[in-house]
Amino acid sequence: MDLGLNGKTAFVAGASSGLGRAIAKELLQEGCRVAICSRRQDRIHDAALWLREVTGCAVDHILPLVCDVTKEQDIRHAIDKTIKAFGGLNLLVTNAGGPPTGLIDDLDAKTWRSALELNLISTINMCRIALPALRVSAANHASILMVSSLSAKQPITSLYLSNVSRAGVQGFAKGLSEEIGPEGITVNTILPGYTKTDRLSHLSESLNAQTGTPIDEIEAGWAASSALKRIGTEDEFAAAATFLLSARASFITGQAVVVDGGAVKSIL
Ligand SMILES: NC(=O)c1ccc[n+]([C@@H]2O[C@H](COP(=O)([O-])OP(=O)(O)OC[C@H]3O[C@@H](n4cnc5c(N)ncnc54)[C@H](OP(=O)(O)O)[C@@H]3O)[C@@H](O)[C@H]2O)c1
Incomplete structure (x- = not known):
């Protein structure tokens, strides 16, 4: 199946390792130009070198950027640099690290706020800031994919911080899909197990x-x-993510897609 991603441009956050880097790899293999970001310069540059090596992509197809997604200014700079380098933006993948574990008596208000900044507010800010560029690309395919967690569907004891922030992401994604659906932009979440x-x-x-x-x-x-x-493996997750971002998923929006090997036990 041709996913229709050849020549498209993408911004993938939290991509120096793990799920973000795996999505970047698939997108590069599909012929996208991909900006990847994370907080640490050494790690994001190492990731870019690794991605070039494993995908054989052209040097100018991968743009490593230092950006802490909890900082609005960092996101603005990173999205601006992406648009300048690639001439536009078709695909946005919101992602970051995960919050710490802890039970109710372990977590103070500061820790709760940090977790919401890391996984919920960062997601909202990336979408707000990238949206003008996605709107410009909409006639030529635009899609947002938010990396969430199985904990949004089936809360995990000791991962309160994730359970709560991901629930917020799901609500935000559904609302955004309704608002910008008429403009032809799809919005989905992907929930790794x-x-x-x-x-x-x-x-x-x-x-x-x-x-x-x-x-x-x-x-x-x-x-x-x-x-x-x-x-599961990173590649199994990234394959599903890439399909959701692709032109072949053009009638899928507002969905929460679980990639968990069947860990969530609800029917729907
Ligand atoms: N793996 C799983 O089983 C699983 C299951 C459910 C949910 N999830 C969620 O999926 C997301 C990705 O997980 P993962 O397994 O890929 O984690 P990971 O291997 O720890 O990778 C996280 C990535 O995010 C970057 N990052 C962390 N904080 C950041 C920030 N503030 N700004 C920008 N980049 C940041 C890290 O790089 P730097 O350190 O260089 O910034 C790294 O590239 C997390 O939210 C995680 O909780 C994962």
Whole structure:
């Protein structure tokens, strides 16, 4: 299937590793020009080098940018640089790191605010700031994909911060899809289940420190919670994300697509 992504331009946030970098890889392989961002210069430059190597893309197809998505000014600069380098923007992927674990007595107001800044406010700001450029591209395909979490559908004990901020993302995405649907821009969320990345390793280490449960037992429990009885890979996640961003998904909007090997147990 030709996804119709050849020659399109994309901004992928939180892309020095993990799910963001995997989406960037797929988009490059489809012929997109892709701006990738993260907070740390060394990591985002290493990611750009790695992406060039594995995809064989032209040097000017990948633009590494330092941008902390919790800072509005950083987002403005990064989106501006992307538009200047690529001449426009078709695809926006909102993404960042995940919040810490903790139960109700572990989390103070400052920690709650930081988590909402990291996963909810950053998403809203990226969409607000990129929207004018996406509107210009709409006749030639424009799409927004927000990386959320399975915790938006099935809250995870000890991941309160994720459960709450992702619920906000889902509400924002649905409203935005209604508002800008008439302009031809699709808006979807993608909800990863347990997927092997740095984030998942940090999560198991943190739970191990809090509960004493061995890391391999924690990971075996995650695998067992899915219908497929395993943890997912970045590439499996990125394939679904790339389809949702593609021209072939042009009648899919306002949807929350779970990529979790069947871990969420609800029928719908
Ligand atoms: N992997 C899973 O199993 C899973 C499951 C459900 C939900 N999720 C969610 O999916 C998202 C991505 O997860 P992942 O597994 O890919 O995590 P990851 O491997 O830790 O990657 C996170 C990426 O985001 C960047 N980042 C972190 N904070 C940022 C900020 N403030 N501004 C810009 N970039 C930032 C990191 O780079 P720098 O450090 O260089 O900034 C890194 O490139 C997270 O929100 C996570 O909670 C993941």
